[in-house]
Amino acid sequence: MKRFLERNAWTAGLAGFLLLLLLATKLIQPDFGASGLDSLARSALPFALVTVGMAIVVIAGGIDLSVAAMMAVASVTAAVLMDGATDAQSAFAILAVLVLGLAMGALNGALIVVTRVPDIVVTLAMLFVWQGVALLILNAPGGGAAPWLRALVVGGVTLPGLPPAVTDWLPRGFLFLAIVVAVIWLPVRRSKLGLMLYAVGSDPQAAFRSGVPVGPVRIAAYALCGLFAALGGLTVTMATGIGEPIPGPYLLASVAAVVLGGVVLGGGRGTILGPILAVIVLRTVRLDLTLMSVDPNVAAIVEGMIMVAVVMFGAVLATRGRKT
């Protein structure tokens, strides 16, 4: 009960901090409004999706270093398949990319379970493999995306019965994120698989002795991670209209957001909501730096330092936790 309260306190604290940050943004830039919120949602969307994937794997007691490379593979595959395709064909392309994401993640997990090589080494090797695959599919940024996909994540929500002035304040990017997480993660969390993910993460041996199929559960965790990474890569293509074969700094950002979101590296504890809030916090910090007209390269340095500091802090906490 106490742990439950503590966990929620952390998430609530993050939400409060986010509100403060948004207020600060409003002070820095008095014009900040619906359009600012929309661009924040658009920039946060790929980060948030990949962080959800990473959080699932970390909860199950692993780590996946290949998330950014899998995003790149999904992004270029989507862009190549959708280049010049009709709307119906694009829908199939998206389905194909999502299946590809599941397959990539499942392959990562299967290699970890079968070869018994530690996850960090396997996913490091797979990071290179997926990078290579992305480059083979598309050597330079290119391809295309169906226009109706862009409409899914850009702009405000239109709801019948509410004036646009109200609905503009809810960016479609956030709605997309909420729907995706609700459709994929919530059923898993409520099912037996969700419980088993947490069980394997907190103590694989105890889980094994209570009859949890540890290997398949870990493969499922990595497959879910691959699915969310593919969704993240897909949103990159959706928002920009092109496929990007060189992955951005998504790996470090997702690890930092997972730690900041209160998921313990080592597994078994944490929620999905915390990391999502943490992503939005990190993106808002970046937005504020941009609004204060800080040189984008300096902003990148500051952002990197914040992420490293968060990860260091998380590691210190994890070490303390192990000792006591």
Next chain:
Amino acid sequence: MTMTTTDAPLARLGRLMVDQPLIPLTLILLALIAALAILNPAILSLFWVSNTLKIAIPLAMLAACQTLTMLTGGIDLSVGTAATIAAYVTATATPLIGAPSAIGIAMGCALLIGVVNGIGVAFARVHPLIMTLGTGLIATGCLLVYQRSVISTGTIYPEILVWLGTGRTAGLPNGLFLFIPFAALILWAQRRTGFGRLLYAIGSNEAAARLSGVRVWQIHLALYSLSGGIAGLSGLLYLGMVKTASLSLALPLDLPSVAAAVIGGTSIFGGRGGYGGTILGALILTVLATMLTLLQMPEGGRRILYGAIILLVTALYIRITDRS
């Protein structure tokens, strides 16, 4: 249990590979050269040998960073960035302040990256992979900021570096004048000094090393600083070799440097391996790269191959050590 009789020769071969990696590695190298000779008989000459050595030297030096950090169970993914920064700073600062001070500043920057890595690994106990990835990201941001401030100064490549990088003495590259003492020093340090033995001790069992009175944090701090320094040195040599100051100069060497150490028989989990194997690993990779160029394999294919090699060798290693 019937496995033991049928597998005895294989297990013995495996033990041989683990205990004496130099013998099978030399055989692999010779086999690759033979395959190359079959593919293109005209290629083999003293000039080709000298050229291969020249290309292999910076790779072997960067792989020294990976070998030393891997002996403790770590890894250093910031070496490519550190080498690039050292090279870029040297080339752009030489017109302003002269070669000796430029080289001094450049080495200082590379060392600083190493020290920050060391602090993160030694005190905050962040996983080296995440820590070095983060410092690499921050350092790249700093390099971009620096680049804007020196955009007009032009570049000069110090004479001594060009001589080391491109010159030849008696048909062999001058880089050997730097590399042979360097390799001798590393080989001597890993075998005969307390520091070298402590690396193995921490890698085999960190808790045991700690309990026998080793101050693990000192070793980590010194190790990652040394790694940064070596990376800076190889960046300088690489600058003399390619004579272009680009922002992504040594970054393509990151992945092969890990692969070279893994191929050379250094265990990514620590405690086993050594620099002798790594040198052969670097040579094998260089010959392999020539072969891939002859076969016109694209960049993506190479990355896949390198990733697959790392995964395969590590999985084999686990199988072999499990059985013996």
